[in-house]
Amino acid sequence: MKPEDIHLTDWLRILVGEVPISFYLEAVLRVVFIYLLLLACMRLMGTRMGSVLTRNEMVAMVSLAAANGVALMAPDRGLVPVVVVAAIIVGYQRLIAWWALRSKKFESVVLDDVRILVQDGRLQLNGLQASVLSREQMLAKLRQGSVRNLGMVQRAYQEASGDFSILMFTEPQPGLSILPTEDTAFRDEQRKAEGQFACGSCGHLESDAQVPTHQCTRCGEQEWQPAVLG
DSSP: OOGGGOOTTOHHHHHHOSSOTHHHHHHHHHHHHHHHHHHHHHHHTOGGGGSSOOHHHHHHHHHHHHHHHHHHHOTTSOSHHHHHHHHHHHHHHHHHHHHHHHOHHHHHHHHOOOEEEEETTEEOHHHHHHTTOOHHHHHHHHHHTTOOBGGGEEEEEEOTTSOEEEEEOSSOOOBOBOSOTTOHHHHHHSOEEEEEEEETTTOOEEEOSSOOOSOOTTTOOOOEEEEEOO
16 A cells, blocks of 8 residues: 555545455454364364463464464465464474373473472572562462461472462471561561571571571571561
């Protein structure tokens, strides 16, 4: 379209475009075809495509969407290329799943590993760094699981899908309070563990009669808070 053909008051062009009215009937058929094609592709790629996706599955979905979008809107584009692209993506996804089932190393490269983010009431800072998660993001995830202090958590994993699994101690241990510092009233309600102090960065515990003044032996930080039980 030439610049002189564009007019801000040309509402017919803005709303309808330059395709003939008959294309809208064709668009309905294209939408139905692509909708059924996507359903078939998701079924062929497995039930995982209907749950939390791994990055490999997300790439497959985005690729399908990109291939379908052009054919859906452009009257000069046919539907056969979409079928070809979909077949390639589905075949690739099934090959990846087959190979990952037989090779642990390949699965680790393509689908990622499970990472330990909390172990025995202490944050695993290396795991958080590898997962590109901030400390506050991790604490927010724990609070969503009704966790009030790190001593309640035996293990917290980030699964290969990116989802989180939290395993609790049967008997809660003293630990670092993970309630927001702004909520002073709620934090004050937590029962303190006498003679126990937690590193404000990683949750490492130390026993002392008064607040420690040295650096944490795990993370090197020097912020200490009274450990809590509830």
